Amino acid sequence: MDEEKFNELKTWFHNYVGSFYTDDSFIQLNVILKEEHSIRVCENASLIAASEKLDNNDYFLAKTIALLHDIGRFKQISKYRTFKDSDSENHAVLGVKVLKAEGILSNLPATEQKIILLAVVNHNRFRIKGNLDERTLLHAKLIRDADKLDIFKVLLEHHNQKDEIPNPALELGLPDKAEYSTVIVKELLQNKVASVSHVKTCNDMNLTRLAWLFDLNFRETFSLVKKHGFIDKLISTLPQNAEIEALRTHLNEYMD
Structure with a gap:
């Protein structure tokens, strides 16, 4: 080539x-x-x-x-x-x-x-x-x-403009509600690539995307994830509570 x-x-x-x-x-x-x-x-x-x-x-x-x-x-x-x-x-x-x-x-x-x-x-x-x-x-x-x-970039852009430019195709038919799966959070805290079987909401979908961190292969990829702040930005789309904050800390420590 x-x-x-x-x-x-x-x-x-x-x-x-x-x-x-x-x-x-x-x-x-x-x-x-x-x-x-x-x-x-x-x-x-x-x-x-x-x-x-x-x-x-x-x-x-x-x-x-x-x-x-x-x-x-x-x-x-x-x-x-x-x-x-x-x-x-x-x-x-x-x-x-x-x-x-x-x-x-x-x-x-x-x-x-x-x-x-x-x-x-x-x-x-x-x-x-x-x-x-x-x-x-x-x-x-x-x-x-x-x-x-x-995809991290696309998801974040969609989240920021979904009220002005809605695109149901990016939500895969999932409801955009405050609920999220604690099972997926537990999988992330165990450094597992989350199973889609527990995905019921848009928040769940974003959690499974965060789990991609455990399936990255190259140092440059991690550098780019960190450079663009994708982890913290995706975390910010989720309900803010102690469980999600613990997840933020865990993912950033893993990335480092």
Whole structure:
């Protein structure tokens, strides 16, 4: 993978996404949201790849995976009007189907095609699956970190503007109430990636996102989480009480 091939894929990406532009304001809002998200994930992947001193080939491979990781989201939101995989299709699996159907990876070496597809299909799993070789595992971990960094940003921006610019697609049909699951809090205090089985409210969803801290893989990712204050900002979206304050302390100590 080199810069020229990456730029060709980037041109294809924007043309493909543009085919989903519509007068339907809900669909258009979310198509653009995921288009911009994908570009920012590329930037995150670039920072992580550079910090790991990856060679030029793997640097642009990491950016390619980041660009394409959510390619299934556009068909998902257009067809089902939701980003909730359980109410539609697993967007990572759908993304692999799109990439194969479009044939846009066909000019790449078979090894790189395989790495891209395996990284895409693993980017949203609870845990990475499969007996991946060292290089593929590196890229699977890198896209997971790069993606999480931007989802933190997207969630916080949505929280701050949801009254002026509501977007139900980001709330996955969950009620925006003050309640939260103490079970999820206990899991976080045990350094566990929280199970979604206890998610009943938007607060619960934000708690599970905080639990992503225990599934980050690179020092640069932690540095960026700290630089942008994502943990304290996400904690501030929750009800403020002694339990949540204890969680804030625990997460910041873990990060340090």
